[in-house]
Amino acid sequence: MTTSATTHDPNLPVVVIGAGPVGLAAAAHLLERGIEPLVLEAGARPGATVREWAHVRLFSPWSEVTDPAAEKLLAPTGWVRPDGASYPTGGDWAERYLQPLAEALGDHLRLGVRVTGVSRAGRDRVVDADREQQPFTVHVTDADGGEERLLARAVIDASGTWATPSPLGADGLHVPGERAAAARISYRVPDLRTAEARERYAGKRIAVLGSGASAFTALAQFAQLSAEDPGTHVLWVLRRGLGSDTFGGGEADQLPERGALGLRAKAAVEAGHATAVTGFRTSAVQQDGDGRLALTGEDGRRLEGVDEVVALTGFRPDLSFLTELRLGLDERLQAPVELAPLIDPNVHSCGTVYPHGVKELTHPEQDVYLAGMKSYGRAPTFLALTGYEQVRSIAAALAGDHEAASRVELTLPETGVCGGAGLFDEEETEEPEGGGCCAAPATLQIDGTTTSPGKC
Structure with missing residues (x-):
């Protein structure tokens, strides 16, 4: 049951969408400020997205992936901080x-609840009258299809972008035949530790699309598979050409594992495990006469005899459930307009994204915030520490502490050739031609093999 209230009603919670690292940190910061949070997570367990790449080792150490407010909340539970x-x-x-953080939040977290819409009570996006005095209505469905409407004083969307990978088309759209071939197209780097994945890709001709760190990861993994099963071969399909910076900083990178990933990808090509196909922009996917796939390029070229496609061309935010809110988003990146210039991959290079907070994340709709990877829209690079700083600032603003909200409390560590910082990326977008100096990706490890879900 819902009751009438206003956005200033202290009894209403702040709804946080997503129980990932940034969403849970947001709840911790809100509690520290005496504000009740309610975290809504579509998955059956907290950190559902992170669990999808549970085998991957972050290049960022523990000291850079935990939040201070979260640690304070965990301390009374007997939680022991891992070696930083x-x-x-x-x-x-x-x-x-x-998981421990979610347990510490107790009833402030609900699992298996998917947000289907957010609006103002009794006001669609057109209506001005008394708009800011109305609470938010958050419409949700549970795993059994049950529907519910919740009231909130504010909304923080930290749902990320993992669930919405970009399609094959260079124009940002699905190409003809892509949906029909969906069973043979993956939009994630396969986990070749599993028997299912090895059976799917071993001995096959695989097209890997993308020029970022996820593509490097796939090249490195498939090279190892090719060494074990010589029938395995990769067509590395790039929209741009190969250049001196294609594989990143190499041995000059201050993060050795990050540089090593680029070197592994380069070695995969030089050893013949992968063949680079440059300047290829996919326009169609078709079935060959023998049942295999063929990719057609905008220039008429045709890549035939493809068994599997791994499309690693980035991710984008799902804004479908926010259509009744007045969001101020950059027309290109789909990031908040004040934030977009700081993260634009067309002009941005490593080391130039500064810590930011509520000022850069504010929308025309008061008390609505996109945080974490969701706030970056289609931009490829996101830091966990940056996300924690975002929600610290947002919580301070919601508590009325505007001085703290505007204060920067994060100093990013210097890493890498371009002075970037240790990060966690959910994914990466194909780096535009002529993009920043940061081709060298941030790295993780899979069973000792350097890999990554994102760039620096």
Whole structure:
């Protein structure tokens, strides 16, 4: 049951969408400010997205992937902080940090609840009258299809972008035949530790699309598979050409594992495990006469005899459930307009994204915020520490502490050739031609093999 209230009603919670690292940190910061949070997570467990890459080791150490307010909330539970200098896997992060944090939040977290719409009570996006005096209505469905309407004083959307990968088309759209071939197209780097994945890709001709760190990861993994099964071969399909910076900073990178990933990808090509196909923009996917796939390029070229496609061309935010809110988003990146210039991959290079907070995240709709990877829209690079700083600032603003909200409390560590910082990326977008200096990706490790879900 819902009751009439206003956005200033202190009894209403702040709804946080997503129980990932940034969403749970937002709840911790709100509690620290005496504000009741309600975290809504579509998955059956907290950190559901992180658990999808549980085998991956972050290049960022524990000291850079935990939030201070969250640690304070965990302290009374007997939680022991992991060694700050060690590097967690996604599974470690979920089990040793996100799961205990979720348990510490108790009834402030609801699992298996999907947000289907957010609006103002009695006001669609057109209506001005008394708009800011109305609470938010958050429409949700549970795993059984049950529907509910919740009231909130504010909304923080930290749902990320993992669920919405970009399609094959260079124009940002699905190409003809892509949906029909969906069973043979993956939009994630396969986990070749599993028997299912090895059976799917071993001995096959695989087209890997993308020029970022996820593509490097796939090249490195498939090169290892090719060494074990010589029938395995990769067509590395790039929309741009090969250049001196294609594989990143190499041995000059201050993060050795990050540089090593680019070197592994380069070695995969030089050893013949992968063949680079440059300047290829996919326009169609078709079935060959023998049942295999063929990719057609905008220039008429045709890549035939493809068994599997791994499309690693980035992710984008799902804004479908926010259509009744007045969001101020950059027309290109789909990021908040004040934030977009700081993260624009067309002009941005490593080391130039500064810590930011509520000022850069504010929308025309008061008390609505996109945080974490969701706030970056289609931009490829996101730092966990940056996300924690975002929600610290947002919580301060919601508590009326505007001085603290405007204050920067994060100093990013210097890493890499371009002076970037240790990060967690959910994914990466194909770097535009002529993009920043940061081709060298941030790295993780899978069973000792350097890999990554994102660039620096």
